[in-house]
Amino acid sequence: MWTTDKNFVKAGVKEIVGYPLSGGQAEWKIPLDGNLCWSSSYVTKEGQVAVLFENGKDSDPECTQVGVVDVHKGKLLWQKQAVDSWGDTMDFDEVTMGGGTVAAGGTSGGVAWSAEGRQLWAPGEDDQCDDEGYAGSEEKLVVVRECGDADPPALRVQTLDPASGEAKSTYKLPSGPEYVHVASVDPLLIGVDTGDAEPGASVTDFMTIDDSAAQGKLLSKIDILADAYELDCPAVNVDGCTEFALDKGTSTLYLGSDQTPDEQYDVGNKIVAFDLKTGKKTGQSKMEKGVALVPIGLDEKGAVLAYQEATTAGGGGVWRVDPKTFKTEKLLQHPADTAEMEGSFSSDRRLLYTGKKLYLGDDLARRRSADVSGDRPLAVIFGPGS
Template sequence: MGAPQPAQPAGQPPQPPGQPPQAPPGQPPQAPAAPSGPPPAGGFGAPVPPPPGGQPGYGYPQQPPGAQPGYGYPQQPPAQPGYGYPGQQPYGYPGQQPYGQQQYAMYPPTGPMPAPGMPPQGGGGGGRQRMMIIIAAAVAVLLIVGGGIFLAAGGDEGKGKDEAGSSSGGTGGDDGSGSGGSGTGGAGGKPAKTDAELLFSVAKPKLTDVTKVDGLWVTDKVFAKGSLNSVVGYNTSDGKEKWTLELAGQICWGSKHASEDGRAAVLFQDGKIGGDGRVQPCSRVAVFDIDTGKKLWEKQISLGDENIRFSEVTVGPDVVAVGGLYGGAAWKLGSGKELWRPDQTSDCKDVGYGGGTGLVAVRKCGSYDAPKIEVQKLDPSSGKPRFSYEVPEGIDYVHVISTDPLVIGVDAGGAVGTSDVIAIDDKGKMRSRISTENGKYTVRCSAVEVEDCKMAAVDEDSLYMGTEEHESQEEDYGRTNEIVAFNLDTGKARGKAEAGGRRVMTPLQMEDGMLLAYMEPTYDQGGQVMAIDPKTLKSTVYLKNPKDSIETESGYRPSLNVRLLYAGGRLYMGQTLMSERSSSLDRKEYLLVVFGGE
């Protein structure tokens, strides 16, 4: 990214009138890798020495030139049914099929069946194949919404001390890099009381369609959640609503990071969805104070009467950056002063950024049919690259898992899903490459966005990924897994932490030098937050959620459209995509639930 440059015309076509509303973007299919099997020798899929330089292949973006990803573009699948939906049981239930073997009628009966919330697995085809998958997923959304199949829901058991929520979307009371949500977080560490209860819950707002409700941030005083056309803040002390920040339209993206002084950013639509179902572009960016709900500034980048569309927003060191098909822009976090904007004259575009303690751009250059991808560590004050890493040939998509150290996920060879994780040193050279071994390790990065990886965590020395589920050796039935630590210098596994019994756990985030993992509930046990010592890989229970909240908690599996965040001794579980439909007429859904030992 260079110095400030002239704006680029948006050029986006309007959605044809009469079309049914499309599913919101911002959380594309979280795709698993290809079926398990040995990786190809010498290719991506196994740790090998850095490959020689060359022009990389690139399937990004998925749309033909002139089509804009974002609201109104078919790319978002529905959330999968939560626990309690007919035919689906929590982990550990006798006779449950292994994760990834459940069958769904919307997918053709060829090859391995996808896991809940995932598109079909497959290889080859590059961008065109993935385009077909995304369009098929969008069609599935319309069929589901129109046909009455219900989406994910939590249960009603274990009601919290206070419940917030109404038709206005939450009124009425009540890096470290990681896979969950993000925020300033407050004090971490082990809580005084391990046995937890459902402290607070926020009811689902009244929706008329599949709606993006992204954004989850926590400080010592307030937890804030994206809702319908708004962000709502609640007191951490009693769960009562403290403020509501109204937005011009639906949220397209909530920043995964917040500044140390508690400021976060949202990308949202230019207006509310009209009666004809036509959606507005995702062109507005706002920064707000999490404690007070005060909007510090709001910006758009326009050329004439056109507003440039963006796909995602991030917060880095005193910078807010947005990226998309038409390039990237950035502003000073504190003042809103513009730092750079899309360059109309350049054939390079910043399609997205990773934030947190650093700022990293994923940059596409060249023609649509034969572009190349670069990953650049940027000077946040100017956008000038401190170094560039040229992504090897055969990579279709790039995702930023961590900016410091720099760790990216890549989709190689046209396969659906993150095939490899690459660590890059401070000179822009490949530090190591770690294969996910065709789905053996379950890091999930969304199909097209840059900063939306889940189920992995990174510290200075290691990458942590969960393994796929397998039969438990300690029980007569049930599934289990492990979290494996990989050395970022060598790419080699250096040890593992076992979930044990019939439990499944997922890396959540790094906190106070510990790896936090989320242990999913079973049919007879609530979920847990585990602290894993990075050196010994021994685990300690931080929180044990109650049995009477299993159904509620089970609507927040990490592989679904959710964000999980541990902060101040509590587990925050928020939805990022919801439907107007419920999975059951007698079961209540929640936008957010909070568990803690108070």
């Protein structure tokens, strides 16, 4: 789910659709061979997004198709698939764009293409490590590699040359973590799961890595499990952590505290700030009674934007948290009569706040199931006066 200057872009069933920013009928549609499996989280300066989708022509579709979409023009620029060293079509778990390279990874290994669709690398028969997944930005590409046959496996986080795939920096994790998620590539922030993570969070610790040298160095560590900080990372995928905010300029991480301490409900929580260089807390907001906040990004002045969860008592909203004083200000209040519908997006959701509007939608789209109301939309837009 993305926004551009002209459109709110959302995956539908076997398609990607561009809507007006204020909602309404679709302005363009991109048909896909199958359902969308994964996509890069940001839009490049060129208006491009990497997508992974099913080969819908097969009786048992798998996520084999990798492509690039231009969300400014509403056009699929290209789609490719890859074969392994045995000549079998590879299926992937995720895809991203980093430094102009499209990279897809999974249990079969990793493959990369240039932004124009030229294949750059693929798994070799004698490889000692598998590329589990990638994370990227406009300038950087990071991979998580699983090496050897140990249980749990030996894990490495590497910053790559996006054009060649050669490692520029390598951080070898100590034994213990079963999965690694890359929350940010610059600064390099990883979430590790030792197997004890809370359901939905999939992270026990956040670790900040200095990748300026060939050998990566641990800068700081934040214990997520001990204080039950709230965030959302996919169970096994490398990319895709959400519900946190990160100020790269000040190296400050913002997390939501436990929303239901002592098993109480509707008591609210706090937004807590951490210095990523030290791992120490630097401040926190005052708890508003009945207001559970989820950090979702920063505004143009560096203030934290936080989504207020809908409850049985009323609709959600959007708040601003001052990064210096930690005072809170409500920007949006959503209607009470849509609270139940709003709350139904509590899992596998995406949240975007831009242009004084909140875009809330399902992460992916499938055919409607029996446990979802027929009146429930794939996405909803809240704005002033809504």
